[in-house]
Amino acid sequence: MSKSLYSLRMHANRGQEHVSGAERLLEFEQLVETASAMLQRALKHPRGAAERISLKVESFGDAAVRREALLPLSTHAVDDWRQGRELAAELLVRHGIARRVVTTALAALAAGAAPGGTVMRGAMLVDSASGRRLEPDPARGVRVSRMDLDLAARHAVESLLGGQGLNNPRVIEAWVLASKVALYPQVIAELCWSDDPDYLTGYVASARHGYQRITRLKAAGDRIGGRIFFVAAATLPAELIDALQLEPILFSAPRPNTLEQGLCAN
Ligand code: WAQ
Numbered sequence: 001m002s003k004s005l006y007s008l009r010m011h012a013n014r015g016q017e018h019v020s021g022a023e024r025l026l027e028f029e030q031l032v033e034t035a036s037a038m039l040q041r042a043l044k045h046p047r048g049a050a051e052r053i054s055l056k057v058e059s060f061g062d063a064a065v066r067r068e069a070l071l072p073l074s075t076h077a078v079d080d081w082r083q084g085r086e087l088a089a090e091l092l093v094r095h096g097i098a099r100r101v102v103t104t105a106l107a108a109l110a111a112g113a114a115p116g117g118t119v120m121r122g123a124m125l126v127d128s129a130s131g132r133r134l135e136p137d138p139a140r141g142v143r144v145s146r147m148d149l150d151l152a153a154r155h156a157v158e159s160l161l162g163g164q165g166l167n168n169p170r171v172i173e174a175w176v177l178a179s180k181v182a183l184y185p186q187v188i189a190e191l192c193w194s195d196d197p198d199y200l201t202g203y204v205a206s207a208r209h210g211y212q213r214i215t216r217l218k219a220a221g222d223r224i225g226g227r228i229f230f231v232a233a234a235t236l237p238a239e240l241i242d243a244l245q246l247e248p249i250l251f252s253a254p255r256p257n258t259l260e261q262g263l264c265a266n
Pocket residue numbers: 018021023119120121122123142143144145170171174175177192193194195196199201202203213225226227
């Protein structure tokens with residue numbers, strides 16, 4: 001028996017500034033509790049108080065939901081954010097992305113990629129050969145939504161991550177988001193670090209090499225973060241943007257070898 005699913009999205013801002021956002025794919029019984037937790041999160045956010053919070057619930061049938069597996073997860077420990085960014089750049093170059101494109105895109109993220117040097121609400125889309133930015137609105141970017149763990153997977157993932165001291169909603173949300181982004185063949189790799197001033201870990205993720213956490217990608221107190229989706233040369237972004245925003249994906253319990261400790265051999 002398949003159940004109806006609901007997309008739940010939250011976005012909070014202060015003036016033009018992005019404060020917080022979240023997106024889940026849930027069954028009816030989970031909606032009220034999850035929406036209330038999202039509201040709490042937006043009201044007590046480390047980026048500061050929100051002035052405007054919107055919650056959006058959309059229902060659609062289970063029939064259209066695609067089921068997929070999470071990317072393998074690994075962690076690279078680095079001493080500081082400079083070393084972390086060097087490693088991130090190296091991992092991206094190993095995917096075949098031109099070094100000058102990586103350098104320019106990384107600098108744009110670090111400077112605040114929205115107009116006026118502020119944080120974008122969503123991700124940059126960058127052509128990996130030309131370096132051109134493809135997102136239609138540079139303040140909004142592309143906001144990935146309609147993805148989640150299925151209920152059985154949530155329990156499995158929590159106990160798996162618990163063993164490494166990583167069982168928190170932030171890791172799960174980022175792992176799920178990166179696993180959705182990596183499903184689309186136009187995407188070569190993703191780079192991300194948080195805009196929360198106290199969260200320093202980020203990642204490089206791809207279908208080829210999995211979800212590779214890097215323990216430090218920015219300095220403590222830095223309020224600028226973001227995401228870059230590096231896409232294949234000459235990608236026309238409309239279809240990809242639609243899929244990232246609209247295609248519902250539920251992830252199932254990861255395979256036993258999903259957690260790899262230490263550096264992964266590329
Ligand atoms: N779609 C596209 N871009 C997004 C989305 C989304 N759904 N959500 C956030 N972003 C962009 C936006 O520009 C934010 O400013 C930026 O990403 C950072 O978002 O394994 O917490 O939610 O330890 O602050 C990664 C490491 C944590 C987790 C990332 O990002 C781990 C994080 P945040």
